[in-house]
Amino acid sequence: MNRSTTHVTEFILLGFPGNWKTQIFLFTLFLVVYILTLLGNGAIICAVRCDPRLHTPMYFLLGNFAFLEIWYVSSTVPNMLANILSRTKAISFPGCFLQFYFFFSLGTTECLFLAVMAYDRYLAICRPLHYPTIMTGKLCGILVSVCWLIGFLGYPVPIFFISQLPFCGSNIIDHFLCDMDPLMALSCAPATITETIFYAQSSLVLFFTITYILRSYILLLRAVFQVPSAAGRRKAFSTCGSHLVVVSLFYGTVMVMYVSPTYGIPVLMQKILTLVYSVMTPLFNPLIYSLRNKDMKLALRNVLFGMRTAYLTTCTASVRPPARPADFCKKLKDTRRLQDKSAPPTSAGMRHARPRHAVAPAASAGMGARAARPCHACGPSCLPPGWACAAIRADAFSAPAATPADPGWARTAGVCAATLPNGATLPRPAKSSLSPIIQDD
CATH class of the missing domain: 1.20.1070.10 (Rhodopsin 7-helix transmembrane proteins)
Structure with missing residues (x-):
């Protein structure tokens, strides 16, 4: 200037x-x-x-x-x-x-x-x-x-x-x-x-x-x-x-x-x-x-x-697998019964189909995890000792996630699986689709 x-x-x-x-x-x-x-x-x-x-x-x-x-x-x-x-x-x-x-x-x-x-x-x-x-x-x-x-x-x-x-x-x-x-x-x-x-x-x-x-x-x-x-x-x-x-x-x-x-x-x-x-x-x-x-x-x-549009998975009320699977499944059945009563009827007069649950083993140390088995009722008949439901819908339960050092339940992408004693976990599902163990009837 x-x-x-x-x-x-x-x-x-x-x-x-x-x-x-x-x-x-x-x-x-x-x-x-x-x-x-x-x-x-x-x-x-x-x-x-x-x-x-x-x-x-x-x-x-x-x-x-x-x-x-x-x-x-x-x-x-x-x-x-x-x-x-x-x-x-x-x-x-x-x-x-x-x-x-x-x-x-x-x-x-x-x-x-x-x-x-x-x-x-x-x-x-x-x-x-x-x-x-x-x-x-x-x-x-x-x-x-x-x-x-x-x-x-x-x-x-x-x-x-x-x-x-x-x-x-x-x-x-x-x-x-x-x-x-x-x-x-x-x-x-x-x-x-x-x-x-x-x-x-x-x-x-x-x-x-x-x-x-x-x-x-x-x-x-x-x-x-x-x-x-x-x-x-x-x-x-x-x-x-x-x-x-x-x-x-x-x-x-x-x-x-x-x-x-x-x-x-x-x-x-x-x-x-x-x-x-x-x-x-x-x-x-x-x-x-x-x-x-x-x-x-x-x-x-x-x-x-902060809205979530996809299904989330949650852990059970305890960070460790329940000592008695029958008690856990009874609670799950009661929750599903309440959801069925509150679910709106479809156009055909039927209620919405309930989710299919899967079970996963808490294997012993040094053994790999077996494949999860689908189960409609998730009752005691399909739950051998040490087994618990591996995935449920987000509105079924809410509980704090397990810490990495805790050999209890660990959250993965789409799957809440039992952490094995040797630190191995169940396979991580693909992000592009729902987990194979979360299915509808």
């Missing part, structure tokens, strides 16, 4: 007009929107990170996009909230251009992210057989890195030259952020070359990304209409519909502000349009993606509320 020709040391952001009550209302509204945006996008990041089912390229891009939206809205809203409560509504000269840089860099990164996500959807729908081999984790990392690098390395030079312009006149900006047009209007000297380069660069990014997105979705629509089943078409439209909503909302307002002439647009309308793509779009992003995607809804439910 050239201090000898620059007389302006701070700018005044007028923000939205109104009396004090109106300002308090706007402050509360924007604060709620900001908090919801942080919570929504943060929940998407946690869901993608914590749920193994979402460790796919599509959700990897979505998690990075949510991370980008948090930073994008944070580049404008905190300063806007501070200005609403401030009496001077001033922002320092370096602070104004720092906000200017992050606002445009993050906006450019978002345009590139939307194009990459359109490419991902194109591969998933139009080339499903080649999708796993093309969209690998390495390629996703490269695409995400390129988006961030282009976004943040494209604007330092033109913004630096803009900051060197002499601002010797008024320092009042009729906006809620430092934008290109208000800053150029306050400059005392023309900067045609700098302004042309800046707008050419922004227009190139916008037109390139929107052209590629439109081309991708034209090919997507052509592929979707060739799907023979109506269910398949609905699923494809549901997958791409949320992306199209975000793209239309973001690009529609951005192109009105930075591509079409803004001289005839009222200042208040320019503020509202800027508010839509800089504040409202990051808020709608988690709502659209979570409400239109079943996997994301399930992952968010698991992360936020």
Whole structure:
């Protein structure tokens, strides 16, 4: 910054007009929107990170996009909230251009992210057989890195030259952020070359990304209409519909502000349009993606509320196998009898089928565990001495799990099996299906 020709040391952001009550209302509204945006996008990041089912390229891009939206809205809203409560509504000269840089860099990164996500959807729908081999984790990392690098390395030079312009006149900006047009209007000297380069660069990014997105979705629509089943078409439209909503909302307002002439647009309308793509779009992003995607809804439910959707297995009331299997099976029969009475009847007038239980031996030291034997009643006749039920449904019993050093009951993935004296356990079942010893009649 050239201090000898620059007389302006701070700018005044007028923000939205109104009396004090109106300002308090706007402050509360924007604060709620900001908090919801942080919570929504943060929940998407946690869901993608914590749920193994979402460790796919599509959700990897979505998690990075949510991370980008948090930073994008944070580049404008905190300063806007501070200005609403401030009496001077001033922002320092370096602070104004720092906000200017992050606002445009993050906006450019978002345009590139939307194009990459359109490419991902194109591969998933139009080339499903080649999708796993093309969209690998390495390629996703490269695409995400390129988006961030282009976004943040494209604007330092033109913004630096803009900051060197002499601002010797008024320092009042009729906006809620430092934008290109208000800053150029306050400059005392023309900067045609700098302004042309800046707008050419922004227009190139916008037109390139929107052209590629439109081309991708034209090919997507052509592929979707060739799907023979109506269910398949609905699923494809549901997958791409949320992306199209975000793209239309973001690009529609951005192109009105930075591509079409803004001289005839009222200042208040320019503020509202800027508010839509800089504040409202990051808020709608988690709502659209979570409400239109079943996997994301399930992952968010698991992360936020800790709900379990699969059958769990539990141990018996004692951490060791009961001394008398007959007493254990009597308790099990009583529990199943209560469950049968409370179970709602099916359409055929019969109650739900009861689960099939299995028994596992507590073998002596040095002997391997024998295979578990299915048993409908789990009565004393099928329980030799030292045997106990190895798996029951989650709502049958609840008891503390055995410690690793305790030669009692040990919990595995889907099976609650008797730990053998020599430390061996029953085979671990596959995660993709229920345990072989947990079956329905």
